[in-house]
Amino acid sequence: MIERRSCRALLLSLTFAVLPQVALAVDDCTRLTATGNPEYPPYLWRDPQDPQHLVGANADLLKYMAGELGLDVDVKYSGPWGRAQEEVRTGRVDLLAGYFLTRARQNEVNFIEPPFLHTPSVVWVRSDSAFAYKGWDDLRGLKGGVLVNNSHGEQFDEFARTNLNLEAVPGARQAFEKLLHKRSDYVIFEQFPGMALARVLKVDEQVQVLEPPVSSEGLYLAMSHDSPCNRPQLREQLAAKMREIVSSDLPQRLVARNLALWRQQQENVAAP
Known part of the structure; x- marks a missing residue:
């Protein structure tokens, strides 16, 4: 007890x-x-x-x-x-x-x-250097920019790994600046944030979006x-x-x- x-x-x-x-x-x-x-x-x-x-x-x-x-x-x-x-x-x-x-x-x-x-991820280019674009295949042979560790959907990420020449940079500002200085042909970035950044950099007239988006992810x-x-x-x-x-x-x-x-x-x- x-x-x-x-x-x-x-x-x-x-x-x-x-x-x-x-x-x-x-x-x-x-x-x-x-x-x-x-x-x-x-x-x-x-x-x-x-x-x-x-x-x-x-x-x-x-x-x-x-x-x-x-x-x-x-x-x-x-x-x-x-x-x-x-x-x-x-x-x-x-x-x-x-x-x-x-x-x-x-x-x-x-x-x-x-x-x-x-949010759609789109192809950003210089307005004076737009190229014919209907889909992912049209990015082959060109130099593109993306953000480090960014994803634009699993299917596009896999396609890009094996077919595209993409350089990853730490921030979107740097990616856009490289585009404007002709060190890349395009940038993959989300549409609304890209519009906002272009306004900040005062380059609204110098860049444009190609359609269609590469992806639209949740x-x-x-x-x-x-x-x-x-x-x-x-x-x-x-x-x-x-x-x-x-x-x-x-x-x-x-x-x-x-x-x-x-x-x-x-x-x-x-x-x-």
Whole structure:
């Protein structure tokens, strides 16, 4: 009898010792960190008032989701796009706010279904050096530019690896500058972010888009496999809220609002 009481006492003491740790872990996961491509307006860009954080449609959507679920999310600048992906792969940051789905990436992150937006990737060229283009094959034999670790859909990525001459650079600005200096013939980049960048560089008239897009891929919220907060229950809560959001026009409204915000910010910078 004494032994049973002793065992029960021991179990109770162990339970109470563990409970604070469990509670702490749950509390910790009410606060998440996120990052993304910092050269991606109207989806993401560095906050002019606080450059260590990102703003944009993706950040607004993620913060809305978090608020609905009683969570707090810090959407921070983690460096160029390649570095931002590495921060999430290693679990130093919990989430990527906008990621194209590929099989290789599924080995590193959990994609929260469904995608919250679709964005076309297009061929950008100099306006005075446009070439006949109807599809991927027309890019053979030319020199193109892309961003490091960027994807434009699994099918196009595979085609490009075996058929195209592409040079990867850290940022979109650098890719466009190489194009304008005739060090490449074209750049593969998303349409809306490319339009925003062309405005910033004041080269709207010097570049143009060739049709059709090389791809149109879904933008996903993605959680690092190595995030301490990567738990099935949290992922399902995020997915359920995402399904609710994409059934509304909220994502499109956030893009329109942030495109206007981006343009206003650029006008303020340009004003004397």
